Amino acid sequence: MRFVNRSRLPGTGNTRAVPRAAGRILVAGVAMLAATMAHAEEKTLTAVMHSGLRMLDPIVSTAHITRDHGYMVYDVLAAVDGDGAVQPQMAQWDISDDRLVYTFTLRDGLKFHDGAPVTAADVVASLKRWGARDGAAAFLMAATQSIEANGDTTILWTLKEPFPLLLEVLSKPSSVPAFIMPARVAATPADTAITDYVGSGPFVFVGDEFQPGVKIVYERFDDYKPRAEPASGLAGGKVVKVDRVEWVTMPDNQTAISALMGGEVDLIENVQIDLLDIIKSSPDVTVETRDPLGYQVFARMNFKHPPFNDVRIRQAAMAALGQEQVMATMIGNPDYYRLCGAIFGCGTPLGSEAGSESLKAGGDTGRARQMLKDAGYDNTPVVIMQATDLGIIGTVPVVIASALREAGFKVDLQGMDWQTLVSRRASMKPPAEGGWNIFTSFVSGIEANTPLINPILPSTGDSGWFGWPNDPELEAMRAAYLTAPDLDAQKAVAHQIQAHVLDQVIFIPLGNYPFVQARSNTLNDMLPTAVPVFWNLTLAD
Template sequence: MGIHFKPGLRVQRLFAGQSTMRLVAAGMMVLTAGVAHAQEKTVTAVMHSGLRMLDPIVSTAHITRDHGYMVYDTLVAFDGDGVVQPQMASWEKSEDNLTYTFKLRDGLLFHDGAKVTAADAVASLERWGARDGAAKFLMAATDSIKATDETTITWKLKEPFPLLLDVLAKQSSVPAFIMPARVAATPADTAITEYVGSGPFEMVESDFQPGVKIVYKRFEDYKPREEAASGMAGGKVVNVDRVEWVSMPDPQTAINAIMTGEIDLIENAQIDLLPVLEASPDVTVEIRDKLGYQGFARMNFKHPPFDNVEIRRAAMTALGQEQVMATMIGNPDYYWLCGAIFGCDTPLGDETGSETLQAGGDKAKAREMLEAAGYDNTPVVIMQPTDIGAMGTVPVVVASELRDAGFNVDLQPMDWQTLVSRRASMNKPSEGGWNIFTSFASGVEANTPLVHPILPSTGDTGWFGWANDPELEALRADYLKATTPEQQKEIAHKIQARVMDNVIFVPLGNYAFVQVRSNKLTDMLPTPVPVFWNIKLAD
């Protein structure tokens, strides 16, 4: 799909008041660009959020992760069966399980034409290891990671770490993307400003409009693996020239656009509008991820009132999953109540401690708990995203439930990317900080303690909200060292109980992301993370 150009209107608006010669020349330039793009195969997608933060190591936002997969590649990756496969590198393991040797495959280039080297990989892994929760456990067990020649990375451990490859291949929050060493030298708490990647697409920086539009073009010198694409592994063959992500905060506008062929994909369609789409012969409505997504509320442990665990417990007691899901999704065919932090109907699923959540909350009990905890009417600042569809209703429900329980609530609306930036602030809520935000985690990143993004509880170095819980961290360390499924399950159930008791976060129910795509778009991989290699676009 190309750019729809209206030369008269566009030129009139952009160049009113200029000379006729300049106006005509400018119009011809824009028209030429429009015709050129019309001759290219361009996939236009409305993602779940606009993109502003471009560093997929600093940010855990899903839209930033999705951007990361467009621009960067990883050493290893999970295939469609959940098995770790070589991606940028193959590996060998020593008999004592203490040394892993990774060998970069031939032909790997960065977008600036430079070869990808082992030194680049080591620098990238070190920066990633300073940010990601699971990677921090891996780094604590690491003796050294060195580039022993231009294509060889030697990873030596102090002690066996059975899940090393699983951590390295994790699909979300935060993937181990490989960047040039000079970019990876950026401090781990500082966003990068250069976006040269190792992946199948190049970012077109001149077209980037933060929160509005981002454009990617096929990286002509990317060398895919020979294997067929499977999951996040295999050959990342790009069959289109360009991919454009455009923002359409109004769901009805996006629906109209895909029905008229102006866009090709809506990553997350609003549920109450699905009947119109399901009746159309030109689009396909589908659920891409059977594990779904888990909504949650996260409280800020650094500032009153939620620095007090008794007040956190009172807040959780006031909340009910049914109210949240019914308001957000509406159609029960697309949501389910679930108090298991690792997901229901999963090997580690356990719902201990979620009884009041699934029963609709208990406002009277919450009020009693709040009074007993000595709540002094401190305002509770709740951030509300206004541009990601039904997700914006969740803070409204949470605010109402907490008010009914006696909390003094200050609901503050903002766009999602502003929220993503603001949640990183440790300031007091009265000085630009916050007390509660709501979000969601995908099943693929929330089904084990290995990758669950919200669990890291190491204070100021942990996830937003900065929980400090040494007992939980010890349990997570035990899980990563467990060698049998039975041991893992036992530890995971202890983690469930600890999370609910200390109110590390509040699970608000599970739901499906429903994708809508034009029938001209085919061969899209069934991955939880939306990817744009392998897909084909019919003329």
């Protein structure tokens, strides 16, 4: 356990001032002593997350670090437990016999961080804003007749037609969870980031100590009332057993490892694979993989601007790429990666690898070059954004740039930090005016394993995901998935989507890998969730 003096100025190492009189020295000394004594018993957990945090709106941004922030500050109506079942979180529900009316009733004791009670009006406003942003929620909202408050604690959700997956969409754990905010905050337009960060979750965001991209601080919300059930997955009682959580940014993994082994930090969310031997040598550290489904690396092209507004040129680019080159460069150790062309995940119920043969075979430069020539490529520069502060992920754009150059593309590889990339990928401007042509990222298995919730699939033009493909055929397939009567029918639709996505190059799957976590042995009882959460865990003295 480390001791924290909250009177420390953000970004400084001490609280000292140089007084002009001895009396002022005495007063300052007494104040510092009082502050130190007041907080001497606080338990502070310090974590190095996979990325710095700049964007604080978990509805506007699909970045995982922003989602993780959302789970600290906000709560949800329903959540998925450790067995994948949907469970009540903020609310219970009843469903009418005709499956058209869902009645949600808020549980007692829900409060926002400013002391105001959580009401049905807050829920309605939050759901409507979420529904305007999320790809899966868009289908749900299209089937919705109304969402209305009936008093302070009851929400009536009325459908035009049955939507069997309503609770699955409402409880989906990632990209984008249906976080509940105060109505005044949820009134913010869905395409505008919020500036008021009051939630009702187990932690309070400490705005005065926020250093964008460097440090973010949370304190336990003492008025949070956990559910009575044991924590399971993202459901159950969110019992916070530490006073304070600090996320700090350390772009250099070796620095982070030294800090963990030296007891300065408690957790590294994502350890660089080629440095594992260093950290495994410490008897005070545990190395583990949290999520068996892992993460899929992918490349996304911009469909709005040349050259990738032409499907033939997208196909030529995909022909040039191979998963082995990407994974070998990114991970190195084959024990920690898997070549997998299934957009819904290899080994999952809906997984298929149709159309990924060239990717798994290693790419074909000669074929890609001929395809590029046949498509009439005019040497338009390809701007590839590279996140230089995201560890191993930063190597992927370098491999892509090299492969595309060999195939005959003119490439402009531009380095930036991840949060700048996350902001820039939202720009629809031409690449020469601050836009882009390709970026790479990763998607977790829990958010990519069905056509409904996979965040990269929505292909509705400007209202879709970054890159903005406009593909009515793909959207019709996704809609067909919703009405498929059984798992076999769902598989048939999912396999059609797999083939279509790779034929049209909606995105390019580049291999799978795990997040390998390292934690101090003083940190225990972390829930085995794909989303890192900071309730339930304990921090020993």
